[in-house]
Amino acid sequence: MTIRKKVLSSALVVAALGSVTALGVLGLFSATTQNSGNEISSGTVALTDNDAGSAQINTTGAKPGDSWTRCIKVTYNGSLPADVHSYTVGGTGPLASYLHLTLTQGTQASPVFPSCTGFTADATNGTGVTYDGPALSGLSTDYATGSPVLPFGQTSWNPGDSLVFRSVVTLDPAAPDVAQGNTSGVFSIFWEARNHA
Amino acid sequence: MNSRFNKNLVRTAGALVGAGLALIFLLAARPDANSSPLPATVRISVAPTGELEVLPSPPRPVLVANALLPGRPPAAATFQIRNQAGRTLAVALSTTADSTALDGLVRIRLSADGHRLADTTLQGMQERSVDLNLASGARTQLQLQAWIPGDVLTGYEGRLVEVSLVPAVQPLGGRG
Numbered sequence: 075m076t077i078r079k080k081v082l083s084s085a086l087v088v089a090a091l092g093s094v095t096a097l098g099v100l101g102l103f104s105a106t107t108q109n110s111g112n113e114i115s116s117g118t119v120a121l122t123d124n125d126a127g128s129a130q131i132n133t134t135g136a137k138p139g140d141s142w143t144r145c146i147k148v149t150y151n152g153s154l155p156a157d158v159h160s161y162t163v164g165g166t167g168p169l170a171s172y173l174h175l176t177l178t179q180g181t182q183a184s185p186v187f188p189s190c191t192g193f194t195a196d197a198t199n200g201t202g203v204t205y206d207g208p209a210l211s212g213l214s215t216d217y218a219t220g221s222p223v224l225p226f227g228q229t230s231w232n233p234g235d236s237l238v239f240r241s242v243v244t245l246d247p248a249a250p251d252v253a254q255g256n257t258s259g260v261f262s263i264f265w266e267a268r269n270h271a
Numbered sequence: 272m273n274s275r276f277n278k279n280l281v282r283t284a285g286a287l288v289g290a291g292l293a294l295i296f297l298l299a300a301r302p303d304a305n306s307s308p309l310p311a312t313v314r315i316s317v318a319p320t321g322e323l324e325v326l327p328s329p330p331r332p333v334l335v336a337n338a339l340l341p342g343r344p345p346a347a348a349t350f351q352i353r354n355q356a357g358r359t360l361a362v363a364l365s366t367t368a369d370s371t372a373l374d375g376l377v378r379i380r381l382s383a384d385g386h387r388l389a390d391t392t393l394q395g396m397q398e399r400s401v402d403l404n405l406a407s408g409a410r411t412q413l414q415l416q417a418w419i420p421g422d423v424l425t426g427y428e429g430r431l432v433e434v435s436l437v438p439a440v441q442p443l444g445g446r447g
Contacts, residue, residue, distance in 0.1 A: 122321030126356035126442045147355060151319040151329065185324075186408040187357040234319075234328050 117154035121267040123147060124187045130263070131243060136169075139247040145182060145190040146263075149236040154269040156231045159220030160239075165210035165261025172246040172253050173209035178202045179223060182238040190240050196226040209243055210261055217266045230270060239265075309429035311339040313346075313377055313393070313417050318437040322356040323405075333436075334415045339377065342421030353410035358442040360405050365437050366396040372430040376423050380416040388413075393434065404443065 123146050130144040150156060160177075180195040180202045195202030204223055214220045225235050241263070246253075313336045319329040327333060327350060336346030354360050364381075368374070374394035381389040381401060388401045405411060419427055 120319075122319065124321045124355045126322045126358050126360065126440065128357055128442070147321070149319060149321055153330075184353070184408070185355045187355065189357070233330050 117152065117269070119152040119154055119156050119267050119269050120150070121158065121265055122149050122151055123265070124149075124185060126187065128187065130188050130241060136245050138172075138245055138249045138253075141242060141244040143190050143240065143242045144188040145185065145193055145238050145240045146187060147182065147185045147236055147238045148265050150231040150233065150267060152231075152267065152269070153233055156267040156269045158223050158231050158265055158267045159217045160204075160223055160263065160265050161214045161216055161220035162210055163215055163262050163264060165259050167259030168256040169245075169253055169258040170210040170261075171208065172249040173258055174244045174246060175205060175207065175209035176203060176242040176244075177205040178240045178242075179204055179226075179237050180240065185238055193238060193240050195240070196237075198224070198226050202226075210258065217268065220264070220266065223265070231267060308340070308425075310337065311373055311377065311419065311427040311429070312337040312431040313339060313373060313434060314431070315348075315415060315417070315434045315436065317350065317352070318435050320438050320440060322354065322360055322440045323362065323438055324351075324353040324355045324410075326351040326353075334417060336417045339417065339419050339427065341419045341423045341427070343418065345380070345416040345418035347414065347416045349412055349414050351410050351412050352405070352438070354405035354407055356440070356442065357407050359407060359444060361402065361441040361443050362405055363400040363402050363439045363441075365400040365439065366393075367435045367437060368393060368397060369433040370430070373427060373432045376419055376427045377432075378418055378420060380414075382414040383411050385414075393432070396434075400439070 125146055130146060131142050133140075133142065148158070150158070165173075178195050178201070179198055180193055182190070182194070183192040185192070198204060205221055223237065223239075225231065225237055228235070313334070314332045315334040315336075316332040317325045317329055319325065325333075333350035334346060334348040339346065352362070354362075366379075371394075374397070375392050377393045379389065379391060379393055379396050380387065381396075383403055388403065389396060403411065
């Protein structure tokens with residue numbers, strides 16, 4: 075074997091061994107881990123009543139001392155625990171200031187809007203009365219200032235909770251003559267639910 | 272010679288015993304061909320609305336059919352709806368499901384006070400609503416059945432579908 079061949083053979087052996095070594099040096103182990111299946115779904119806040127679009131009170135020819143008793147069932151169908159506040163909107167007519175409202179909360183065995191047959195007040199505030207005062211001017215007009223209402227003994231409204239609200243509206247027996255031929259103006263009673271922050 | 276023959280004999284016998292044991296273990300580990308398939312589950316709820324009182328009250332489901340297998344007797348339940356509004360209501364019950372997995376496989380039968388309102392597949396229930404009228408204060412008892420017909424071979428195993436009956440109410444005319 076000539077020297078040239080010996081050198082070439084040696085170089086070949088060194089190159090082969092170097093390649094194998096390089097593979098070992100440059101080869102990388104790897105491993106991964108993951109956290110799968112992430113998803114966020116929102117809950118719901120939903121409040122319904124049994125009025126089917128009908129007003130509780132829509133009357134003409136009212137006279138001093140007249141009184142109207144009406145009940146409405148409010149049901150919470152959301153999935154998140156919530157607070158409910160009640161308030162009124164509208165009712166700015168001249169007769170509004172002569173109307174008195176007593177609002178009582180409770181239960182009713184077989185409610186049929188707007189009848190109060192079978193209504194039973196709960197023990198909230200001792201008698202179930204949550205408001206007793208001027209029908210429109212005394213009540214607040216938005217959620218922030220509205221009256222909180224809660225099922226008796228609870229700290230929030232939970233799915234399926236319901237309350238029946240009995241409204242007794244009275245036209246002041248001492249309403250003056252200037253109240254004649256007037257209107258309260260159209261007003262709405264709101265119950266608004268918001269989930270706990 | 273004799274010793275070599277004996278050694279080979281023992282080796283062959285050992286190999287045969289090993290192969291036999293392996294075969295026994297394999298056969299023992301084989302899944303039972305006659306085991307029952309996983310049943311399907313259908314959970315049916317009624318979406319709440321203020322005008323209708325539903326018993327059992329939502330969110331409790333009115334029917335939980337958790338052992339549905341082809342040819343088995345229907346899972347059945349009754350529930351009540353009552354018009355607590357002050358007017359007669361036209362009620363249209365539409366159906367939604369969170370999966371199409373059992374659409375053509377499960378049949379649903381819905382009756383009101385013995386009168387059949389629907390007898391169709393789960394898919395059929397979703398394609399058209401069930402209509403009924405309820406006078407103010409009136410209640411009706413609804414019977415609900417769900418089953419998988421005997422001619423269904425596969426596709427239902429272990430499936431779970433949440434079904435919601437969604438009432439849309441429309442006041443009709445005057446009170447009562």
